[in-house]
Amino acid sequence: MKLLALETSCDETAFAILEDGERVLANLVASQEELHRRYGGIVPELASRKHMELILPLAYETLEKAGTLLTQIEAVAVTNGPGLIGSLVIGVSFAKALSFAQKIPLLAVDHINAHFLAAFLEEKKPPFPFLALVVSGGHTALFLVEDYLKFYLLGQTRDDAAGEAFDKVAKLLGLGYPGGRIISRLAEKGDPQSIPLPRPLLDKENFDFSFSGLKTAVVNFVKGLKKKGLPIPVHDLCASFEAAVVEVLVTKTLKALSVTRVQDLVIAGGVAANKRLRKEFQEAAQKMGFRLFLPRPEFCTDNAAMVGVAGYQKWLRGEFAGLDLDVYARSQFPRYK
Numbered sequence: 001m002k003l004l005a006l007e008t009s010c011d012e013t014a015f016a017i018l019e020d021g022e023r024v025l026a027n028l029v030a031s032q033e034e035l036h037r038r039y040g041g042i043v044p045e046l047a048s049r050k051h052m053e054l055i056l057p058l059a060y061e062t063l064e065k066a067g068t069l070l071t072q073i074e075a076v077a078v079t080n081g082p083g084l085i086g087s088l089v090i091g092v093s094f095a096k097a098l099s100f101a102q103k104i105p106l107l108a109v110d111h112i113n114a115h116f117l118a119a120f121l122e123e124k125k126p127p128f129p130f131l132a133l134v135v136s137g138g139h140t141a142l143f144l145v146e147d148y149l150k151f152y153l154l155g156q157t158r159d160d161a162a163g164e165a166f167d168k169v170a171k172l173l174g175l176g177y178p179g180g181r182i183i184s185r186l187a188e189k190g191d192p193q194s195i196p197l198p199r200p201l202l203d204k205e206n207f208d209f210s211f212s213g214l215k216t217a218v219v220n221f222v223k224g225l226k227k228k229g230l231p232i233p234v235h236d237l238c239a240s241f242e243a244a245v246v247e248v249l250v251t252k253t254l255k256a257l258s259v260t261r262v263q264d265l266v267i268a269g270g271v272a273a274n275k276r277l278r279k280e281f282q283e284a285a286q287k288m289g290f291r292l293f294l295p296r297p298e299f300c301t302d303n304a305a306m307v308g309v310a311g312y313q314k315w316l317r318g319e320f321a322g323l324d325l326d327v328y329a330r331s332q333f334p335r336y337k
């Protein structure tokens with residue numbers, strides 16, 4: 001069964017073709033990084049216009065890469081939220097048109113659900129139930145996942161997402177956009193213990209996160225140095241900031257594993273591409289004996305292959321969307337009790 005998946009929730013236009021929900025025949029991502037860089041963040045109106053420009057040529061390119069004819073595509077899966085409304089509308093309208101013209105089912109996918117299902121694109125697949133930590137540009141959340149499309153929220157960020165904090169700190173230091181990858185590269189040459197930074201909500205008895213206080217601590221540290229006319233130790237600051245984010249994510253997640261007594265952990269979302277995060281979780285898994293499922297970095301950042309995994313599960317269940325399918329900016333996930 002061949003399925004075409006697309007993703008336009010943010011600033012990546014992405015298409016993939018999957019066979020039987022797991023074999024990736026093509027996976028293409030057109031990033032808009034260049035376009036938004038000079039603004040130091042995503043400009044929603046520019047993002048949707050760019051999606052319009054890229055969507056059709058990228059669809060053709062994906063079919064060609066996969067050696068597939070449009071007539072061989074049996075269903076179309078699309079992200080309809082959460083994300084930027086204008087960007088989502090472009091992808092969803094495209095998918096509706098394709099579904100209508102080709103008379104194939106339309107499958108609506110939640111972007112966060114798709115992020116953790118990226119783990120199924122790897123050879124070693126997680127067994128249910130598992131815990132999923134989604135760390136991305138807009139989300140930092142822990143889920144108990146009972147089945148592909150059935151999952152419960154244990155906790156999430158109360159303010160900034162981890163990726164957002166990376167991006168804001170990078171902007172503050174004038175390092176460029178998007179910040180995660182840049183900070184993580186500079187951090188490699190710094191001492192993660194050199195600058196004391198807070199670990200927000202670390203000892204609270206819940207699974208919520210907060211990263212805006214950490215960002216403010218970085219702001220104050222930089223202000224203090226500037227006032228004294230001292231240089232900013234960029235490498236050390238990046239390393240210390242990254243270490244603080246990673247420590248909070250690891251500690252909270254380990255606590256959730258122990259409380260739920262779940263043995264399998266999936267980590268996904270753009271920040272899951274972070275080397276320090278991957279290394280610390282790998283070490284913890286070895287030490288504590290849980291199994292870790294880390295999708296390769298290109299399946300962590302936004303892509304359509306992960307949307308295809310979720311879409312395929314909807315197709316199997318006959319959960320088809322109608323042409324009245326709407327988009328949404330935020331997800332409401334059921335709570336873990």
Ligand SMILES: Nc1ncnc2c1ncn2[C@@H]1O[C@H](COP(=O)(O)OP(=O)(O)OP(=O)(O)O)[C@@H](O)[C@H]1O
Binds near residue numbers: 135273
């Ligand atoms: N190596 C890295 N280290 C830390 N952060 C990273 C790294 N690579 C990417 N990121 C961060 O990941 C985020 C992008 O991830 P992703 O594409 O999943 O997010 P998004 O789609 O914008 O948000 P969401 O999935 O919540 O809608 C950015 O904030 C970016 O800075």
Ligand SMILES: [Mg+2]
Binds near residue numbers: 111
């Ligand atoms: Mg994302």
